[in-house]
Amino acid sequence: MPQVLIEVDRLTKSFGATKAVDGISFEVYAGEIFGFLGPNGAGKTTTIKILTGLLTPTSGRARLGGFDVVRQPLAAKRILGYVPDEPNVYQKLTAVEFLDFVGDAYGMSARQKALRIGELLALFGLDGAAGDLLGSYSHGMKQKVLLCAAFLHDPKIYILDEPTVGLDPRSARLLKTLLREVTARGGAVFMSTHIMEIAQSLCDRVAIINRGRIAAAGSVLELQRLSGERTLEDVFLGLTDGVTGTGMAAAARGPLPETP
Numbered sequence: 631m632p633q634v635l636i637e638v639d640r641l642t643k644s645f646g647a648t649k650a651v652d653g654i655s656f657e658v659y660a661g662e663i664f665g666f667l668g669p670n671g672a673g674k675t676t677t678i679k680i681l682t683g684l685l686t687p688t689s690g691r692a693r694l695g696g697f698d699v700v701r702q703p704l705a706a707k708r709i710l711g712y713v714p715d716e717p718n719v720y721q722k723l724t725a726v727e728f729l730d731f732v733g734d735a736y737g738m739s740a741r742q743k744a745l746r747i748g749e750l751l752a753l754f755g756l757d758g759a760a761g762d763l764l765g766s767y768s769h770g771m772k773q774k775v776l777l778c779a780a781f782l783h784d785p786k787i788y789i790l791d792e793p794t795v796g797l798d799p800r801s802a803r804l805l806k807t808l809l810r811e812v813t814a815r816g817g818a819v820f821m822s823t824h825i826m827e828i829a830q831s832l833c834d835r836v837a838i839i840n841r842g843r844i845a846a847a848g849s850v851l852e853l854q855r856l857s858g859e860r861t862l863e864d865v866f867l868g869l870t871d872g873v874t875g876t877g878m879a880a881a882a883r884g885p886l887p888e889t890p
């Protein structure tokens with residue numbers, strides 16, 4: 631049995647009356663890319679923010695490499711590479727300065743940092759802009775710098791929130807190759823995406839989340855077979871309803887005023 635690298639157990643997160651994540655459980659094993667699919671507002675980013683220590687869960691547990699994300703946050707973060715959905719970067723640093731800072735946070739030596747930063751910037755085609763301020767970077771370039779930061783210390787676990795949004799086709803292909811290399815080395819990848827083609831071509835297993843609950847999980851083929859649907863898109867549309875949240879917030883607000 632492969633090692634469990636990401637373990638989520640009855641995880642819940644409420645924002646007031648809204649249960650953004652409602653008792654989800656799943657495991658991601660060493661050597662697999664796990665896709666997290668779901669409509670807007672289904673709870674993907676909330677789940678990812680709990681896994682990466684940016685939000686505390688209301689109840690339930692999550693572990694990365696066996697380390698509890700709430701009780702052992704530093705140990706959990708040490709083995710994690712994270713790419714957020716919005717590429718918010720320090721505008722006043724150059725790419726090299728930013729990556730150097732990230733390398734320091736992970737305790738990398740000056741030699742390791744120099745080697746790895748040069749390698750990654752060249753790989754993502756950013757070597758020409760390495761000395762430019764990140765404030766001058768395009769959206770996709772910022773996204774690439776954050777990918778460089780996630781890969782910098784060669785972590786075992788990668789958590790990516792819609793990582794291909796804003797990437798050009800060559801960079802998206804490069805990212806897929808890099809993630810495949812991660813799993814070949816025994817790492818695990820957990821990524822949210824709205825792109826069915828990516829889920830289909832890249833993910834070993836997927837989970838479909840709807841209104842904070844997991845509606846189905848398995849390989850794309852398994853989901854197609856079980857549901858009798860022809861494509862992953864049909865499986866997705868059959869299991870999700872496009873309604874944001876649990877509707878509890880709306881219920882608490884009362885009926886909407888009538889439009890004239």
Ligand SMILES: Nc1ncnc2c1ncn2[C@@H]1O[C@H](COP(=O)(O)OP(=O)(O)OP(=O)(O)O)[C@@H](O)[C@H]1O
Nearest residue numbers: 645650668669670671672673674675676677874875
């Ligand atoms: N900080 C917050 N305060 C209040 N409600 C929040 C907060 N963050 C998220 N929510 C709510 O939690 C629910 C889930 O949001 P989340 O961002 O996890 O969705 P998502 O699946 O990532 O959607 P998308 O596909 O649009 O990125 C939504 O109803 C959202 O309004």
Ligand SMILES: [Mg+2]
Nearest residue numbers: 674675676715
């Ligand atoms: Mg999101």
